[in-house]
Amino acid sequence: MKNNLLSRAVALLLPLLLLVSTAFAQATAAADQPEMADALRQSGKIYVVVLVIVIILSGLLLYLVRLDRKVSRLEREIEGR
Amino acid sequence: MKWWKYLAIVLLLYTAIAGLLGHVPRLAILNETERNLYFHVPMWFGMTIILGASVVNSVRYLRNPSPRLDILAHESAKTGILLGVLGLMTGSLWARYTWGTWWTTDVKLNGAAVTMLIYLAYLVLRGAVADEQQRARLSAIYNIFAFSAAIPLLFIMPRIASASLHPGMGGNPGFSKYDLDSAMRLVFYPAVIGWTLLGVWITEVACRLAFVKEKIYTKLDEKQLA
Numbered sequence: 001m002k003n004n005l006l007s008r009a010v011a012l013l014l015p016l017l018l019l020v021s022t023a024f025a026q027a028t029a030a031a032d033q034p035e036m037a038d039a040l041r042q043s044g045k046i047y048v049v050v051l052v053i054v055i056i057l058s059g060l061l062l063y064l065v066r067l068d069r070k071v072s073r074l075e076r077e078i079e080g081r
Numbered sequence: 082m083k084w085w086k087y088l089a090i091v092l093l094l095y096t097a098i099a100g101l102l103g104h105v106p107r108l109a110i111l112n113e114t115e116r117n118l119y120f121h122v123p124m125w126f127g128m129t130i131i132l133g134a135s136v137v138n139s140v141r142y143l144r145n146p147s148p149r150l151d152i153l154a155h156e157s158a159k160t161g162i163l164l165g166v167l168g169l170m171t172g173s174l175w176a177r178y179t180w181g182t183w184w185t186t187d188v189k190l191n192g193a194a195v196t197m198l199i200y201l202a203y204l205v206l207r208g209a210v211a212d213e214q215q216r217a218r219l220s221a222i223y224n225i226f227a228f229s230a231a232i233p234l235l236f237i238m239p240r241i242a243s244a245s246l247h248p249g250m251g252g253n254p255g256f257s258k259y260d261l262d263s264a265m266r267l268v269f270y271p272a273v274i275g276w277t278l279l280g281v282w283i284t285e286v287a288c289r290l291a292f293v294k295e296k297i298y299t300k301l302d303e304k305q306l307a
Binding site: 008012013017033034035036037046047049050053054057058061064065067068069071072074075078 | 107
């Protein structure tokens with residue numbers, strides 16, 4: 001069940017990320033252009049933020065999945081009586 | 082678990098990753114905050130869709146009253162309000178760092194705030210009526226008023242206003258510039274679908290819990306009568 005969920009998620013997520021990976025490559029800096037978080041990206045630390053958000057989002061989604069299953073169990077129990 | 086819940090998980094994780102790492106055009110003042118497009122704007126998309134579902138269920142209730150339709154309308158309205166409040170909070174924060182103020186008397190901002198107040202009154206109204214059928218009927222009628230007030234406040238008045246800071250209307254070149262960016266669209270549309278599905282998911286779980294509660298209470302009532 002868990003493996004099934006994971007493989008389905010990865011199978012869906014990968015093509016989407018590949019689509020934008022071409023866009024990542026375009027990120028080139030120029031001095032006279034508006035300031036963007038280039039330094040943060042070069043030092044690699046933006047990935048820390050991405051990971052933090054992914055962890056928080058995963059936690060919240062996992063909580064919602066568990067809540068969903070608990071309600072399903074409750075529904076089955078009520079049906080049986 | 083239904084398929085669209087897996088889709089919601091994937092789209093939200095994709096939004097978080099691609100939304101922060103993907104390409105965005107270089108714009109003055111906005112800078113990296115334009116990535117808020119993937120998080121702030123879908124709140125309003127989701128809110129509108131879910132409040133629309135709420136009013137549809139209210140109309141269905143008035144045509145054919147049942148506790149089930151009342152629960153659907155009520156729980157949808159609650160999720161819609163949650164998304165709207167999050168939209169106001171994120172919008173205010175975004176305004177602080179791009180317009181330099183938490184709030185201005187902008188037609189779009191005030192329209193959104195008034196909409197939230199109208200919907201908070203929906204919850205107040207429900208809380209004030211003890212009788213279940215009366216509460217359901219009154220709040221269904223009020224919900225129609227609330228939705229009919231929300232649409233002009235959010236989508237018509239800002240568009241006919243002569244000036245506004247908020248993108249999506251005349252006088253602001255910012256939005257159209259990055260709205261046309263195809264790399265941002267690739268994240269923005271999945272983000273809208275993902276966040277809306279999350280709102281629908283939360284509503285679904287809340288409704289199912291309310292249905293179970295309803296069932297237990299009717300059973301207890303039957304026992305007491307017997």
